[in-house]
Amino acid sequence: MKRDRSLKRWLITVARLTLGGIRNLFRNAWLSIAAMAVMFVALGILFFTVVLNVTTSNAITELSRNLKVSVYLEDDINDEQRFELETALASSPYTADLEYISKDDARARFVENFRDDEALLEGLFLVGDDSLPASYEVSAMSLDDFDRIEAIATEERFEETIESITLGRTDARATIERAASAQAFITSASALAAIIFTVISVLIIFNTIRIAIFTRNEEIRNMKLIGATPWYIRGPFIVEASMYGVISGLLAVLAVYGIIYSIGPNIANQDEFRATFELFTQTSTVLLATIATVVAGIIVGAFSSLLAMRKYLRLKHW
Amino acid sequence: MILLDRVSKVYGKEVSALDRISLHVEQDEFVIIIGSSGAGKSTLLKLLTREEKQTSGKIVIGNIDYDKLKDKEIPYLRRKIGVVFQDFKLLPNKNVFENVAFALEIVGHSSREIKHTVPKVLNVVGLRGKEKRMPAELSGGERQRVSIARAIVRQPKILVADEPTGNLDPRHAWDIIRILEKINRFGTTVLLTTHNQEIVNKLKRRVVTIQDGRIVSDKAHGEYKS
Numbered sequence: 001m002k003r004d005r006s007l008k009r010w011l012i013t014v015a016r017l018t019l020g021g022i023r024n025l026f027r028n029a030w031l032s033i034a035a036m037a038v039m040f041v042a043l044g045i046l047f048f049t050v051v052l053n054v055t056t057s058n059a060i061t062e063l064s065r066n067l068k069v070s071v072y073l074e075d076d077i078n079d080e081q082r083f084e085l086e087t088a089l090a091s092s093p094y095t096a097d098l099e100y101i102s103k104d105d106a107r108a109r110f111v112e113n114f115r116d117d118e119a120l121l122e123g124l125f126l127v128g129d130d131s132l133p134a135s136y137e138v139s140a141m142s143l144d145d146f147d148r149i150e151a152i153a154t155e156e157r158f159e160e161t162i163e164s165i166t167l168g169r170t171d172a173r174a175t176i177e178r179a180a181s182a183q184a185f186i187t188s189a190s191a192l193a194a195i196i197f198t199v200i201s202v203l204i205i206f207n208t209i210r211i212a213i214f215t216r217n218e219e220i221r222n223m224k225l226i227g228a229t230p231w232y233i234r235g236p237f238i239v240e241a242s243m244y245g246v247i248s249g250l251l252a253v254l255a256v257y258g259i260i261y262s263i264g265p266n267i268a269n270q271d272e273f274r275a276t277f278e279l280f281t282q283t284s285t286v287l288l289a290t291i292a293t294v295v296a297g298i299i300v301g302a303f304s305s306l307l308a309m310r311k312y313l314r315l316k317h318w
Numbered sequence: 319m320i321l322l323d324r325v326s327k328v329y330g331k332e333v334s335a336l337d338r339i340s341l342h343v344e345q346d347e348f349v350i351i352i353g354s355s356g357a358g359k360s361t362l363l364k365l366l367t368r369e370e371k372q373t374s375g376k377i378v379i380g381n382i383d384y385d386k387l388k389d390k391e392i393p394y395l396r397r398k399i400g401v402v403f404q405d406f407k408l409l410p411n412k413n414v415f416e417n418v419a420f421a422l423e424i425v426g427h428s429s430r431e432i433k434h435t436v437p438k439v440l441n442v443v444g445l446r447g448k449e450k451r452m453p454a455e456l457s458g459g460e461r462q463r464v465s466i467a468r469a470i471v472r473q474p475k476i477l478v479a480d481e482p483t484g485n486l487d488p489r490h491a492w493d494i495i496r497i498l499e500k501i502n503r504f505g506t507t508v509l510l511t512t513h514n515q516e517i518v519n520k521l522k523r524r525v526v527t528i529q530d531g532r533i534v535s536d537k538a539h540g541e542y543k544s
Contacts (some may be wrong), residue, residue: 009426227397
């Protein structure tokens with residue numbers, strides 16, 4: 001019974017502190033707006049960095065999947081040699097997909113690809129129908145894995161099995177690699193901007209709470225004298241700063257989703273962006289992104305206010 | 319109820335505010351502490367509310383030994399002692415009702431309990447009907463009544479009043495003293511510091527005189543003569 005009563009009192013106190021914090025938010029309206037504006041920018045950049053990073057890495061992975069390493073086989077190898085190579089390639093963790101192209105398949109593809117080019121087809125006829133080599137076409141899990149697959153194929157035991165190795169469209173690989181390094185740069189730059197704005201947010205919230213503490217100095221002293229606990233005094237300041245995080249976080253999510261929904265549908269018809277757009281517009285992702293951004297805001301807000309209180313709210317020496 | 323045994327308070331290295339004071343106050347007593355400015359009256363009360371810590375000596379209130387008191391227990395000690403200040407120390411942006419209610423809010427009373435208790439206490443101090451007034455709209459005497467209401471709303475066993483009539487004209491001063499007497503009759507131990515000789519003479523209570531940080535006289539109920 002006593003326990004229920006104390007739990008009830010605790011809940012009443014938490015509700016009062018929360019209301020007190022919200023009241024303070026409106027009491028220092030201009031300072032609150034300034035603090036929330038900077039925090040909004042910080043959280044917006046932070047969330048947008050995540051979106052950008054996921055989008056570009058998904059796009060690069062998707063593009064990389066279309067690239068294939070072609071491993072051309074010598075004409076005179078036996079089935080045993082071929083299977084040894086096939087097993088090595090198929091069992092590699094870097095291999096996403098493996099396809100065997102026989103000499104007949106290679107010729108059929110050539111004819112299909114160049115059916116309008118009579119001169120080329122005539123050339124093929126002249127050198128012989130079976131002049132195109134059999135090959136394996138290997139897709140990699142990611143861009144970095146192409147070199148690893150190539151390393152398997154160039155092992156000494158396959159020296160007599162393999163005629164040559166080419167990376168399907170070399171220009172495409174270079175382009176994707178450039179995109180990947182651009183992505184790394186954009187991610188680092190965005191992360192740096194997010195850190196800078198977060199630090200500015202911390203400083204502004206720190207200052208806002210500091211001013212609030214100075215303004216309410218006499219009130220705080222009176223509260224102490226009539227028996228308020230340190231946490232009862234700190235509570236409203238923490239709630240106030242956390243509310244900056246909640247409001248800025250929600251606004252940041254709204255803004256970034258505004259961008260996603262305005263740009264997304266235009267690019268979602270491209271293979272490399274479709275999955276990402278679908279991922280970010282799923283209800284569970286929207287919910288998770290909102291919670292994560294708001295929690296990040298609360299952490300930044302509460303941390304800043306705790307810093308300010310530690311320095312200016314002298315509660316230790318009663 | 320209240321026991322001080324050779325209590326001293328020294329500020330810095332040399333400024334002695336209290337020098338080996340010993341005092342025993344029984345439950346339900348009304349004790350007036352007098353002395354000139356700087357004699358150490360306020361320091362004594364600050365030691366009781368633990369605004370200050372004694373340099374040496376022992377303080378025990380009820381079963382609370384101040385030497386064993388941890389910092390985190392101080393708010394709970396203060397909830398057991400009602401304090402009335404000369405300068406009222408009201409919260410300027412809260413009205414009369416809210417100022418009194420605040421003392422209950424910090425200990426987690428529900429709004430229903432507060433609505434039930436506060437009007438009764440305002441009735442005791444004669445402020446019924448003025449619940450919505452802001453402190454700035456009240457006279458000095460009324461502000462002090464709010465301060466008393468706030469101090470007694472949690473029904474403390476001890477009420478400490480530090481020069482509560484210091485800023486008031488004689489008529490309002492007597493109003494406050496009568497309220498303190500009423501609270502004492504309800505069973506609360508009252509410690510009152512004052513300069514006002516007329517109050518001391520007419521009240522005929524135990525009078526403790528402090529001079530230069532020492533108790534120079536301790537006269538029982540009715541024995542004191544200025």
